[in-house]
Amino acid sequence: xxxxxxxxxxxxxxxxxxxxxxxxxxxxxxxxxxxxxxxxxxxxxxxxxxxxxxxxxxxxxxxxxxxxxxxxxxxxxxxxxxxxxxxxxxxxxxxxxxxxxxxxxxxxxxxxxxxxxxxxxxxxxxxxxxxxxxxxxxxxxxxxxxxxxxxxxxxxxxxxxxxxxxxxxxxxxxxxxxxxxxxxxxxxxxxxxxxxxxxxxxxxxxxxxxxxxxxxxxxxxxxxxxxxxxxxxxxxxxxxxxxxxxxxxx
Amino acid sequence: xxxxxxxxxxxxxxxxxxxxxxxxxxxxxxxxxxxxxxxxxxxxxxxxxxxxxxxxxxxxxxxxxxxxxxxxxxxxxxxxxxxxxxxxxxxxxxxxxxxxxxxxxxxxxxxxxxxxxxxxxxxxxxxxxxxxxxxxxxxxxxxxxxxxxxxxxxxxxxxxxxxxxxxxxxxxxxxxxxxxxxxxxxxxxxxxxxxxxxxxxxxxxxxxxxxxxxxxxxxxxxxxxxxxxxxxxxxxxxxxxxxxxxxxxxxxx
Numbered sequence: 001x002x003x004x005x006x007x008x009x010x011x012x013x014x015x016x017x018x019x020x021x022x023x024x025x026x027x028x029x030x031x032x033x034x035x036x037x038x039x040x041x042x043x044x045x046x047x048x049x050x051x052x053x054x055x056x057x058x059x060x061x062x063x064x065x066x067x068x069x070x071x072x073x074x075x076x077x078x079x080x081x082x083x084x085x086x087x088x089x090x091x092x093x094x095x096x097x098x099x100x101x102x103x104x105x106x107x108x109x110x111x112x113x114x115x116x117x118x119x120x121x122x123x124x125x126x127x128x129x130x131x132x133x134x135x136x137x138x139x140x141x142x143x144x145x146x147x148x149x150x151x152x153x154x155x156x157x158x159x160x161x162x163x164x165x166x167x168x169x170x171x172x173x174x175x176x177x178x179x180x181x182x183x184x185x186x187x188x189x190x191x192x193x194x195x196x197x198x199x200x201x202x203x204x205x206x207x208x209x210x211x212x213x214x215x216x217x218x219x220x221x222x223x224x225x226x227x228x229x230x231x232x233x234x235x236x237x238x239x240x241x242x243x244x245x246x247x248x249x250x
Numbered sequence: 251x252x253x254x255x256x257x258x259x260x261x262x263x264x265x266x267x268x269x270x271x272x273x274x275x276x277x278x279x280x281x282x283x284x285x286x287x288x289x290x291x292x293x294x295x296x297x298x299x300x301x302x303x304x305x306x307x308x309x310x311x312x313x314x315x316x317x318x319x320x321x322x323x324x325x326x327x328x329x330x331x332x333x334x335x336x337x338x339x340x341x342x343x344x345x346x347x348x349x350x351x352x353x354x355x356x357x358x359x360x361x362x363x364x365x366x367x368x369x370x371x372x373x374x375x376x377x378x379x380x381x382x383x384x385x386x387x388x389x390x391x392x393x394x395x396x397x398x399x400x401x402x403x404x405x406x407x408x409x410x411x412x413x414x415x416x417x418x419x420x421x422x423x424x425x426x427x428x429x430x431x432x433x434x435x436x437x438x439x440x441x442x443x444x445x446x447x448x449x450x451x452x453x454x455x456x457x458x459x460x461x462x463x464x465x466x467x468x469x470x471x472x473x474x475x476x477x478x479x480x481x482x483x484x485x486x487x488x489x490x491x492x493x494x495x496x497x498x499x500x501x502x503x
Contacts, residue, residue: 048408069408075401079423079500088419089409120500140409 001026001144001176002047007056009042010201015054016042018202022195024144027174031187033235034197034206035242040180044069044146047178060144065093068142070150074133076121082108082132083117089140107135111165127158134166145170147179163190164219171216184235188213189222196235198242207238288470296474306478312455314482316372316444320379321436327384329429332391333421346392352385358442361450370451379443383436387429394428395421427501430494437486441479 007020016039024030034040045051047058048069060067076085086104091097108117111131121129130151137145151159167190170177181187187194188211196207213225222228270290276282277289284292300306331349335342360381364374402420411419448457456475463471495502 050404050407065410067408071401071405073401075399075405077402077405077419077423079498080419088406088411092406092410092415120503122500123503136409 001028001061002178003059004043004047005057005059007043007046007058008054009039009046009051010054015202016200017197017204019204020056021205022208024176024178026143026176028193029170029177029179029191031179031181031191031194032197033181033184033187033194033239034203035199035239036182038197038200038203038242040182040197041072041148044148044178044180047146062143065140066143068137068140068145070133070137070145070147072148072150072152074121074126074129076129076132076136078121081118081120082113082124082128085121085132086136086139089136093140103139104135107139108132110138111135127154127162130154130158130162134162138169141173143176145175145177147177149181149183152181152183160219167217167219184232184239185223188228188231188235189217189219194235196238196242206242209234284469285467286469288473292470293474293477296470297478300474300478306459309455309459312372312375312452313441313444313448313457316375316447316455317379317440319372319376320443321383321440323376324380324383324440325387325429325436327380328387329391329425331384332388332425333395335388336392336395337417337421345388349385349388349392352381353389357382357385358446361447364447365451370453374450375444375447375452375455375457378447379440382439382443386432386436386439390428390432391425394425398424426497430490430498433490433494434487437490438483441483445479 002024004020004022007017008015009017009020020043022030022032022043032040032043042051046053047060048067049064076082077088080088083101083104086107087095087097087100090100090103095103105114105117108114111134113128113131113135116124116128116132121132124132133150151162154162163186169175177190179187179190191211194209194211195205196209197203198206209231211231212227213222273282273287274290277284277287277292282289331345335345335349358378361374361378364377368374368377398421402424403416406416406419444455445457445460448455449461452458456479460472460475462468463475
């Protein structure tokens with residue numbers, strides 16, 4: 001579904017990322033982890049054409065409209081209500097205003113926000129805004145979902161609850177996902193495969209690990225799976241080695 | 251009483267009434283020279299007679315026409331030029347230096363030129379009000395677009411929005427917030443343009459009346475006219491605020 005080949009991305013002459021190869025298959029949940037500043041977000045921005053690569057290619061077996069992007073910030077339009085925000089993408093894709101708002105209400109309802117449709121983003125809590133952002137993306141029924149540490153700003157309980165809801169939805173819809181995170185436990189809990197980035201600049205894929213925990217998954221129960229602790233140790237060692245190598249290089 | 255005084259508006263009104271009472275008392279006790287500082291009651295009488303005799307209406311009409319026409323035209327021109335400059339970099343190279351130059355000078359110095367070009371009637375006053383407002387609004391719109399939240403732009407782009415959608419959903423609402431923030435200043439500028447234009451050369455208008463009051467050393471008429479202009483501007487400020495609360499409802503909920 002998504003193949004990234006020899007991708008180099010930078011904000012100037014020097015690449016932040018270099019020679020990135022990764023693949024996300026249909027129905028596969030992939031995570032990209034790495035130290036801060038390794039350019040994790042840049043991979044997603046290159047996939048969505050928000051950033052022009054310096055070299056390499058991004059191949060997609062789907063139309064641009066089949067990609068959903070969940071940002072780190074909820075980035076809702078402050079002058080639109082929750083319903084209007086969710087309906088926005090639907091209207092852009094050709095749905096009539098009334099139809100789009102009905103669909104928006106349906107999706108807000110699915111995410112437990114049925115009574116908040118008329119509220120503006122500033123009237124919602126952080127968790128509620130995040131749910132609206134999720135509804136906005138899921139309403140478009142993407143086949144590939146890109147997520148950039150979408151729940152980093154939430155407290156642990158809300159974060160776990162929303163991640164679990166989203167995970168259930170992704171499994172049910174057989175959606176492909178590429179998640180950027182620096183939370184190793186989260187990466188193992190939700191993913192089928194985890195890519196580890198080295199420290200930038202010129203960061204590259206340092207390792208790729210398959211996660212053999214069966215689906216459907218429960219976030220809390222995955223931590224009790226026998227392979228969880230060894231995988232966590234492996235990922236931790238990978239990340240530590242990347243940082244040490246870079247520190248010594250500097 | 252104490253609870254009533256806790257209210258800001260009540261406190262302001264009480265302070266104003268106290269000032270007027272002190273002023274009136276000082277005048278009646280001959281502590282103030284009525285030639286320079288006539289009593290509030292004398293100013294009130296002048297104001298009353300201006301309306302009772304009906305001579306004020308033609309002057310009000312002239313000033314209001316110039317200010318409102320200048321305000322509307324200035325808003326329209328500032329918004330259009332701001333959008334064009336922000337979204338078309340090539341045209342920005344032409345428009346921005348002119349606007350920076352106009353912003354750097356006290357624009358009222360253009361009044362004599364407008365009189366030479368457009369005559370002493372309404373057009374020269376409208377032109378001055380327009381140029382004062384347009385430059386202010388241009389920078390509000392231009393900055394509004396340049397400093398628009400890029401996260402919102404990217405969000406709409408990833409939802410599939412093209413340039414037209416971006417303008418409608420992101421740029422216009424974002425710029426509206428900036429323009430509404432400048433609207434009160436624009437109202438003040440529009441009246442400044444109209445009245446200064448009337449000072450320079452005119453046959454009617456509040457600026458013309460002020461000029462007459464000053465040349466005849468009529469302090470009561472001068473203060474009465476200043477009070478009148480202040481009252482109208484306060485009303486227009488209130489209308490601007492009401493408009494801002496309606497258009498930017500999302501900010502006040």
